[in-house]
Amino acid sequence: MAPIPKGGTVAVTGAAGFIGSWVVRRLLDKGYRVRACVRDANNEERAGFLKKMPGYASNRLTLHSADLDNDGCFDEIFKGCQGVAHVSHVSDYSDHEYVQRVCNHIINSVNQSDSVNRVVVTSSVAAVISEMDLRELVRRPVLYEDRYPDESNPRRTPDSQGYSMGKVIAQRVFSDAADKSGNWDAITCCPADNVGPIQSEHQKTYGPWQSNIRKMLEGAYEQSWVYRPWMPVDVRDDAEAHIGLLESVHVDNGERYIAWSTETPTVEEVCASINRLLPELGHDTPEVTEVHPEKLQAREEMYRRNWAQCDLRNDRIRAVTPVTFRPFDESLRDCVESLLTIGNVKPKLREGFKLQS
Numbered sequence: 001m002a003p004i005p006k007g008g009t010v011a012v013t014g015a016a017g018f019i020g021s022w023v024v025r026r027l028l029d030k031g032y033r034v035r036a037c038v039r040d041a042n043n044e045e046r047a048g049f050l051k052k053m054p055g056y057a058s059n060r061l062t063l064h065s066a067d068l069d070n071d072g073c074f075d076e077i078f079k080g081c082q083g084v085a086h087v088s089h090v091s092d093y094s095d096h097e098y099v100q101r102v103c104n105h106i107i108n109s110v111n112q113s114d115s116v117n118r119v120v121v122t123s124s125v126a127a128v129i130s131e132m133d134l135r136e137l138v139r140r141p142v143l144y145e146d147r148y149p150d151e152s153n154p155r156r157t158p159d160s161q162g163y164s165m166g167k168v169i170a171q172r173v174f175s176d177a178a179d180k181s182g183n184w185d186a187i188t189c190c191p192a193d194n195v196g197p198i199q200s201e202h203q204k205t206y207g208p209w210q211s212n213i214r215k216m217l218e219g220a221y222e223q224s225w226v227y228r229p230w231m232p233v234d235v236r237d238d239a240e241a242h243i244g245l246l247e248s249v250h251v252d253n254g255e256r257y258i259a260w261s262t263e264t265p266t267v268e269e270v271c272a273s274i275n276r277l278l279p280e281l282g283h284d285t286p287e288v289t290e291v292h293p294e295k296l297q298a299r300e301e302m303y304r305r306n307w308a309q310c311d312l313r314n315d316r317i318r319a320v321t322p323v324t325f326r327p328f329d330e331s332l333r334d335c336v337e338s339l340l341t342i343g344n345v346k347p348k349l350r351e352g353f354k355l356q357s
Contacts, residue, residue: 002117004083004246009033011074011081013066013106014088016046018207019122019191021199022239023085028055030243035077037066037088049200068102074109083246084110084119086174094162096169103173111177116184120245121174123167125192125231125258130164132156134226137306144313145190145256175254185253187245189238189317192260195331196235197338204343213335216271219348222289226296227303229264231312234331237261237323244321251320261325262312270332277333282353 004010010027014020015036027034034055038047041063055061066073068088078084090102110116128147131137132155140147149156149164158165167190174186193209204214209230215221233241241259245251265273268288275283290297317323339345340355347355 003249004118006247007031007033008082009035009080010083010085010246011035011037011077012085012087013037013068013074014086014122015050015063016200016202017087017089018198018203018210018235019194019238019242020085020087021050021203022196022235023087023242024050024061025053025199026236026239026243027085028053028061034061035081036061036063037074037077038063039065039067041065046200046202068106071101071105072109074106075112078109078113078116080115081113082115082117084116085122085242085246086119087122087242090166092162093166094158096158096162096166099166099169100173103170104177107174107177110184111181114183118184118246119174119178119186120242121170121186121188122242123171123188123190123256124163125190125260126164127167127171127190127256128258130161132160134303134306137310141309142311142313143258145258145316171256178253185251187251187253188256189242189245190256190258191238191241192231192233192258194235194238195230195232195328195335197334198342199338201343204339204345210335210339213270213274213332214339214343214345216274216286217283217336217339217345217347219284219286220289221267221271221286222291223267226292227300228307229266230270230328231260232263232265232328232331233260234326234328237325240323241317241321244317244323248320257317257320258314259317259323260312260314261328262314263328264307264310264312265328273329273332274336277329278336281336281347282349284348284350286348 010032012023015024016038024036064077130149132153136150171188178186195209238259275285
């Protein structure tokens with residue numbers, strides 16, 4: 001199918017979220033018309049910041065209330081759109097019948113629109129790397145688009161791997177529906193760990209990675225349940241990747257693309273880097289707290305070795321879009337400064353340092 005036309009109309013689901021709001025901003029920067037879909041357009045705490053974006057006063061940006069749990073909520077919104085960036089999360093990834101139902105009603109709205117050419121579905125790198133047996137990383141260490149978690153592992157169940165499984169289901173449901181329609185295509189974007197500046201105070205909590213950085217700033221951080229390094233992508237680059245996939249003439253229905261920089265800092269490096277990048281702040285770097293049960297702690301070195309030999313690739317998305325991935329240092333610095341100024345986070349500082357009033 002055709003890519004979206006420059007300056008066309010794009011609907012963005014999950015527009016108040018960390019990724020979705022950057023997709024909205026970058027689309028506006030590029031001259032598109034945007035229909036920003038949020039759960040409640042009247043919720044000023046969550047959606048008010050969108051009204052301050054360029055394009056809102058002129059109606060090039062419009063806000064629309066659309067609750068994913070309500071079938072048909074996108075029927076009128078999608079009419080006249082050429083593209084859809086489906087960024088929004090469902091509320092329960094462990095209920096796969098529910099995941100499929102939500103996908104189906106969004107697909108029905110796309111089919112009814114008679115205008116949508118392309119849908120970019122936001123998945124996750126969890127649909128590439130999330131394994132119940134981390135020894136699978138040794139057997140298949142190249143992390144790229146054709147890699148899926150071992151779906152034959154009996155321990156891969158909705159209770160243990162619901163998020164990863166739900167993302168794979170959504171990818172397949174959308175691409176199958178687009179193939180059946182023949183009038184639009186579905187391209188999947190699999191972002192990794194999004195880091196970068198927040199645009200609204202509520203985003204300091206809603207999203208794991210900026211929330212982790214907030215905790216570091218406040219003086220306490222716990223190691224993740226089963227160790228893995230961070231695999232960052234700047235949220236602004238992730239937005240560019242989504243838009244690039246909407247625009248690209250080099251993609252086909254059913255394809256998926258990973259958005260990550262391929263850097264792999266450890267949690268200890270991330271925590272220490274705040275002071276390295278912003279020494280003027282005087283951040284009192286906390287020790288990373290180990291809270292694992294003894295069994296997991298004993299195996300952590302093995303987990304570290306397994307992850308260390310993985311080979312992360314982003315060749316494909318760089319080949320079909322103009323996106324470039326900025327260094328993690330820039331993402332971390334900008335995230336910290338936005339948490340202080342927009343998120344009103346109060347960092348724990350060393351003696352003799354204080355925030356500017």
